[in-house]
Amino acid sequence: MAGLDLATSGPLERGGRVKPDHDGSLSAARQAPKRRIRLSWSDPAFRAIVWQIVIVGVVLAIGWYLFSNTNRNLSARRIATGFGFLDRVAGIPIGESLIPYNPAEDTYGRALWIGVLNTLKVAVIGVVLATLLGTLIGIGRLSSNWLMAKLTAFYVETIRDIPLLLQLLFWYTMLQGLPAPKQSWRIGDAIFLSNRGIRVPYLVWESAHTWAFYGFVAGVIGTYLWNRHANATQERTGVRPAVWPVGLAAMLGLPLAIWGVMGAPLAWELPVLRGFNFQGGGTVSPEYFALLAGLVLYTAGYIAEIVRSGIQAIAVGQWEAAGALGLRRGAILRHIVLPQALRVIIPPMTSQYLNLTKNSSLAVAIGFQDVVSIANTTLNQTGQAVEGIAVIMAVYLTISLSISLFMNWYNARIALVGR
Amino acid sequence: MTRFARWGFGAPILAGLFAGVLAIGSAHADGSGSATMDATRTKGQLACGVSGQVPGFSLPDSQGVMRGLDADTCRAVTAAVLGDAAKVKFVPTTAQNRFTALQSGEIDVLSRSTTWTLGREGNLGLNFAWVNYYDGTGFLVKKAAGVKSAKELDNATICVQPGTSTELAIADYFRVNKMKFTPILIQELSEIQGAFLSGRCDAYSTDASALATFRFSQGPKADDLVLLPDIISKEPLGVMVRKGDDKWFDMVRWTFAAMIVAEEKGITQANVDTFLTSTDPETRRLLGLEGDMGKALGLDPKFAYNVIKAVGNLGEMWDRNITPMGVPRGINNLWTKGGLQYAPPMR
Numbered sequence: 001m002a003g004l005d006l007a008t009s010g011p012l013e014r015g016g017r018v019k020p021d022h023d024g025s026l027s028a029a030r031q032a033p034k035r036r037i038r039l040s041w042s043d044p045a046f047r048a049i050v051w052q053i054v055i056v057g058v059v060l061a062i063g064w065y066l067f068s069n070t071n072r073n074l075s076a077r078r079i080a081t082g083f084g085f086l087d088r089v090a091g092i093p094i095g096e097s098l099i100p101y102n103p104a105e106d107t108y109g110r111a112l113w114i115g116v117l118n119t120l121k122v123a124v125i126g127v128v129l130a131t132l133l134g135t136l137i138g139i140g141r142l143s144s145n146w147l148m149a150k151l152t153a154f155y156v157e158t159i160r161d162i163p164l165l166l167q168l169l170f171w172y173t174m175l176q177g178l179p180a181p182k183q184s185w186r187i188g189d190a191i192f193l194s195n196r197g198i199r200v201p202y203l204v205w206e207s208a209h210t211w212a213f214y215g216f217v218a219g220v221i222g223t224y225l226w227n228r229h230a231n232a233t234q235e236r237t238g239v240r241p242a243v244w245p246v247g248l249a250a251m252l253g254l255p256l257a258i259w260g261v262m263g264a265p266l267a268w269e270l271p272v273l274r275g276f277n278f279q280g281g282g283t284v285s286p287e288y289f290a291l292l293a294g295l296v297l298y299t300a301g302y303i304a305e306i307v308r309s310g311i312q313a314i315a316v317g318q319w320e321a322a323g324a325l326g327l328r329r330g331a332i333l334r335h336i337v338l339p340q341a342l343r344v345i346i347p348p349m350t351s352q353y354l355n356l357t358k359n360s361s362l363a364v365a366i367g368f369q370d371v372v373s374i375a376n377t378t379l380n381q382t383g384q385a386v387e388g389i390a391v392i393m394a395v396y397l398t399i400s401l402s403i404s405l406f407m408n409w410y411n412a413r414i415a416l417v418g419r
Numbered sequence: 420m421t422r423f424a425r426w427g428f429g430a431p432i433l434a435g436l437f438a439g440v441l442a443i444g445s446a447h448a449d450g451s452g453s454a455t456m457d458a459t460r461t462k463g464q465l466a467c468g469v470s471g472q473v474p475g476f477s478l479p480d481s482q483g484v485m486r487g488l489d490a491d492t493c494r495a496v497t498a499a500v501l502g503d504a505a506k507v508k509f510v511p512t513t514a515q516n517r518f519t520a521l522q523s524g525e526i527d528v529l530s531r532s533t534t535w536t537l538g539r540e541g542n543l544g545l546n547f548a549w550v551n552y553y554d555g556t557g558f559l560v561k562k563a564a565g566v567k568s569a570k571e572l573d574n575a576t577i578c579v580q581p582g583t584s585t586e587l588a589i590a591d592y593f594r595v596n597k598m599k600f601t602p603i604l605i606q607e608l609s610e611i612q613g614a615f616l617s618g619r620c621d622a623y624s625t626d627a628s629a630l631a632t633f634r635f636s637q638g639p640k641a642d643d644l645v646l647l648p649d650i651i652s653k654e655p656l657g658v659m660v661r662k663g664d665d666k667w668f669d670m671v672r673w674t675f676a677a678m679i680v681a682e683e684k685g686i687t688q689a690n691v692d693t694f695l696t697s698t699d700p701e702t703r704r705l706l707g708l709e710g711d712m713g714k715a716l717g718l719d720p721k722f723a724y725n726v727i728k729a730v731g732n733l734g735e736m737w738d739r740n741i742t743p744m745g746v747p748r749g750i751n752n753l754w755t756k757g758g759l760q761y762a763p764p765m766r
Contacts, residue, residue: 077522078662079544093579093590093602103590169610176617195618196576276564276575276621277601286619287603367605367614373581377604380515380582383543385522 070386085382086112092377095369096285108378115374116395122291122370123357123399129296130356131349134303139333141308152304159301165362168294172366175286181277192271198284199271208262212255219250226250287368291360299356303349310345311337342414350407354400361396371395453666453717455527459500464508467493468526471511472608475632475744476532485509488740491730492530492551492658499674499722504729515582515606518543521659528671529659532626534584547657548671553750553759555650556588557627559634562645564621569649573598578611578620580604585625588652622647626654632744666717673716677723679762680705681732682753688731691724704765712765733760 037045074081086109093103097114098121140152159167176195179185184194192199203209226246234240271281314337322332363370372392379388459465469477469489477487485493494504510526521529522544532554533539535547558577560566569592579586581604593600603620605611612633615623623630627650634644658675660668681687684702686694694702704710707720714720730736737748752758 074544076663077544079522080542091587091590092581093586093600093604095602095604104594173613173617176614176619180618275573279574364606365610367603367610369604373604373606376515376606377581377586380518381538381587383518383539385519 074386080382080384081387082384083387085378085384085387088382090378090381092374092381094374095367096283096288108382111374112371112378112391115369115371118368118374119357119360119363119370119372119395120399122288122295122360122363122368126292126295126299126356126360127353129292130299130303130352133296134300134352135307137300137304138307138311141304142311156301156304159298164294164298164359165365167298168290168362168366171290171294172286175290178286181273184273190268190270192273192278194278195286196277196283197286197289199278199281200284201268201270202280202282204265204267204269206265208259208265211262212259215255215258216251219247219252219254222250222254223247285368287363287366290366291363291368295356295359298359299352302352302355306345306348306352307341310341313344314340339414343411343416346407346411346414350404350411353403353407357399357403358396453664455661455664455667456500456670456717459527463501464506465493465497465500465528466508466510466526467496468510468512468517468520468529468531469493470513470531470608471509473532473629473632474636475628475740475746477509477530486740488551488736489530489532491736491740493528495674495678495726495730495736496528496530496658496671498725498729499670499677499718502719502722502725504725513606514580518545521545521661524661527660527667532629532656533659534626534654535657536584544662545659546662546668547655548660548668549675550655550657550759551675552628552656554626554628554654554656556585556592556624556652556654557630557650558647559615559623559630560621560645560647561618562643566622566645566647569647569651570596570598572600572622574600575621576601576603576619578603578605578615578623580608580611580625581606583625584652584654588654589624592651626656628656628741628746631746632741635744669716670718673712673765674722674726675733676762676765677705677726678730678733678736679753679760680765681723681727682734683755683762686727686732687735688727688729691727695724701765710766 035045037043037049040046071081087107089104090106090108090111091103092111094101094111094114096118098117099110099114101110101114137152137155140148141156143149143152175197178193178195181192181194181196184192184196184199186192190201223243223246227243230241230243269280271278271283273279311333318336318340319332322336327335360370361372364373364376367373375388375392378391379385382388469485469487471477471479471485473487473489475487477485477489480486490509493507493509497507498504510520512520512526512529512531517529517531517533518539520526529545530551532552533547534554535550539545540547558569558572560572566572572593577589577600579589579602586602586604589600589602603611603614605614612623614620623633627646630646634641634646637644658671660671680701681691684694684699684705686702686705691706694706695708697703697706697708700709704712706724707713707722711720713722716722719725731739734753737751741748748758750757750759752760754761
């Protein structure tokens with residue numbers, strides 16, 4: 001349907017809106033004369049308004065009907081409604097959580113929040129790893145090394161042809177084939193690999209570490225500022241001040257200095273086999289690992305193709321021209337081809353990030369407790385399916401829209417700027 | 420195309436959409452007292468939700484026929500309503516979607532080892548009509564672990580299905596005993612059992628009945644698994660119907676009562692015809708030879724006869740399905756034999 005272009009904007013230009021003039025310099029002669037809306041069906045502007053009102057009304061009416069019909073039917077069937085259950089004590093056990101959780105005291109609301117965090121834990125790390133792996137494989141497919149090109153092509157074709165669910169079950173079953181805790185594979189007395197997951201030593205966290213972390217953040221900001229200064233200096237004088245020594249000192253030296261001044265505490269909590277399982281140390285559970293590995297390897301196959309197509313979209317003349325300037329292949333790729341290829345790569349990449357995030361809901365199949373798993377259990381224990389599904393939808397919508405917004409912002413930033 | 424032309428197309432479509440919305444708005448769901456019974460008879464089929472994966476309760480045999488206590492419960496109810504147990508349609512449900520399936524009307528009866536709890540009866544819009552198995556939560560461990568009691572399971576990893584009353588029961592049990600455990604929650608039954616067998620979990624917890632039948636189904640490997648003696652909760656496994664259809668509820672409840680009375684009287688699938696000449700008044704009322712018990716329930720006068728002819732009495736259902744798994748009847752016996760199954764008088 002036509003948009004609400006009112007009299008002020010004048011006749012609509014095909015395929016684009018009239019850009020507002022920033023400085024007001026647009027001459028009055030170029031502006032269409034203002035028109036007044038007539039209350040007549042023959043006035044396009046009037047018709048546009050009427051249709052907008054009708055459409056909004058129809059959408060609201062459908063929404064209201066669905067809502068009231070659902071409510072009426074739920075109460076007719078004596079099914080509890082509302083989100084009051086979020087404040088009730090959950091009582092459901094949860095296997096792994098980023099925040100403390102006690103089923104005896106904590107609420108369904110907190111349980112669901114744990115699910116959201118677990119989903120993010122998979123999605124965020126998964127997106128980063130899939131991007132790195134996918135980019136490497138995508139570049140590998142274009143390699144002049146025959147073996148490299150064929151191996152990566154084989155990887156892409158295989159991984160894309162097998163349903164993700166099967167891959168997840170495959171990884172999970174493989175991990176279950178690992179030895180029991182008592183016979184676990186170990187590196188010294190520190191790292192243990194068994195069918196209970198990977199157990200690693202845990203740094204005993206003290207305030208010195210927190211301050212060192214703040215120092216690192218300050219170092220990153222400082223390096224960024226110094227880099228800007230270096231750019232400005234280079235523009236002005238043609239000589240670029242060295243960035244890396246400053247960066248090294250700020251990002252590594254500063255945190256180390258803070259840590260050292262505060263007594264350099266360094267105590268490790270080692271995992272120890274006691275009773276059924278290892279106690280102490282940090283853990284990567286087989287469920288999480290299988291889900292992460294499955295999602296990363298699967299999505300990397302698609303990302304590799306996106307990267308390859310993005311690179312191939314750059315005219316070969318660019319390579320030749322850069323080569324004529326004496327740049328090496330790696331430098332050409334990094335400085336000339338990839339920045340341009342990104343413009344082709346980013347939009348489809350957004351879809352892959354969204355896919356990875358949504359595919360993480362397959363976690364239920366292998367027992368990782370993401371938001372879908374916990375919401376399913378919640379709706380089962382409380383009997384409030386409509387609310388449970390609404391929570392799942394709201395969570396995925398929020399995460400997906402955030403990814404989209406970020407990627408669209410990034411895409412706009414790297415897009416060709418017409419001068 | 421000009422904008423004018425676009426509107427020319429849009430107007431009738433929008434008008435139709437609007438009219439359609441109004442029409443839907445005026446149509447309402449019908450909620451008469453015996454709607455389920457009417458619908459079942461019209462379709463000539465009763466949709467009964469089962470698990471389809473638990474030996475002894477519901478599992479297809481080598482011919483694809485659903486066998487087990489829950490499956491026979493479905494048959495009994497179908498025989499009572501439609502006169503023919505073969506008209507049952509088994510609908511496999513998961514622990515997580517079973518209530519939604521019943522609420523939405525996809526199934527008419529849920530017979531899937533579902534524990535009768537206050538929360539479920541209060542929140543789900545569903546009723547428990549009868550208990551077909553008095554059970555309790557137990558633990559299965561590997562013999563090699565050397566565990567003798569549930570009290571020794573501190574810090575253990577426990578495999579359990581999500582969305583079950585088991586997960587709440589074990590959370591309570593470990594809390595009361597000040598112990599910790601790591602849950603592994605997988606919805607798919609074969610996956611969670613696989614995780615236990617592979618050693619991902621130290622113990623597998625669910626209803627003791629299902630543990631016993633699972634252990635039995637391992638064949639020669641059954642001896643490697645130990646069912647711990649501790650039963651940590653009450654799990655009365657019931658048959659569920661939707662709230663608001665009282666006649667349907669009555670039908671399920673009295674189908675069970677009829678099977679219990681039949682067992683009290685010694686009436687079996689094989690000998691029921693010989694009782695048609697009985698002079699015992701309660702037997703005659705049960706089999707529809709006098710009185711109008713069936714009619715009062717909206718059923719055929721011979722509904723109990725049909726049920727017994729189809730699946731036998733309550734004891735026969737047990738002997739056929741549970742006894743082969745090596746589980747003693749215990750509290751599931753008749754009240755006359757020290758059990759909990761007790762039927763109100765049929766008069």
